[in-house]
Amino acid sequence: MKFELVKFNRNIPDKELLADVRRVAAELKQDFLTFNQYEELGKFNASTPKHRFGSWSKVLEKAGLPKIRKQLNARIENEELFHNLEEVWTKLGRQPRISEMFEPLSRYSSGVYKRRFGTWMKALENFVSYINKEEKVFSEEGIGNLAVKSANRHKTERSVNWRLRFLVMRQDNFKCRNCGNSPATDQKIVLNVDHIKAWANGGETILENLQTLCSKCNIGKSNL
Numbered sequence: 001m002k003f004e005l006v007k008f009n010r011n012i013p014d015k016e017l018l019a020d021v022r023r024v025a026a027e028l029k030q031d032f033l034t035f036n037q038y039e040e041l042g043k044f045n046a047s048t049p050k051h052r053f054g055s056w057s058k059v060l061e062k063a064g065l066p067k068i069r070k071q072l073n074a075r076i077e078n079e080e081l082f083h084n085l086e087e088v089w090t091k092l093g094r095q096p097r098i099s100e101m102f103e104p105l106s107r108y109s110s111g112v113y114k115r116r117f118g119t120w121m122k123a124l125e126n127f128v129s130y131i132n133k134e135e136k137v138f139s140e141e142g143i144g145n146l147a148v149k150s151a152n153r154h155k156t157e158r159s160v161n162w163r164l165r166f167l168v169m170r171q172d173n174f175k176c177r178n179c180g181n182s183p184a185t186d187q188k189i190v191l192n193v194d195h196i197k198a199w200a201n202g203g204e205t206i207l208e209n210l211q212t213l214c215s216k217c218n219i220g221k222s223n224l
């Protein structure tokens with residue numbers, strides 16, 4: 001049988017109830033709190049503040065949580081949400097599930113995406129169309145008209161930005177092009193993006209000249 005402490009619910013000042021609601025939200029690193037979460041982690045029964053203030057949404061309002069949510073949402077740019085999604089996606093080696101959007105894997109909860117885009121699926125669709133727009137930019141064709149910069153004798157920069165990294169890995173189905181390993185089947189696998197024709201030998205940072213390698217194969221390559 002589950003051991004449970006008797007929770008004391010009477011004569012608790014409003015302030016104390018609300019402070020405890022905020023504490024649980026902060027501990028979960030959330031800008032909201034569900035009735036069940038509070039029931040599980042709160043110092044008091046969740047029905048106590050609910051009855052005191054009339055409804056659970058009133059409790060959240062009184063605790064100032066929707067205000068915090070607004071502030072948090074306003075601060076995060078779409079670009080930042082997409083970047084986080086890209087990191088989760090490449091670490092998993094596949095499309096993330098809504099149930100996986102937790103720390104440490106994800107810096108933002110699925111709730112943040114849902115509030116911004118409506119649904120989790122819409123968030124993913126927005127992300128994909130954002131990435132797709134970059135596909136031409138980072139191709140042979142895209143850099144065709146660019147001039148070679150005298151500073152580095154290249155048209156592109158050496159570093160691979162996160163949008164291009166995603167395009168390369170997607171092109172390779174999130175698998176090492178050499179050995180075929182993927183984090184989707186083995187969580188220990190870490191994928192990197194590698195210049196096929198080395199940057200030092202004039203290779204450009206474009207989709208056609210980049211490949212996905214696992215960290216083992218990448219090290220093996222540089223030892224050749």
Ligand SMILES: [Zn+2]
Pocket residue numbers: 176177178179180181213214215216217218
């Ligand atoms: Zn490999």
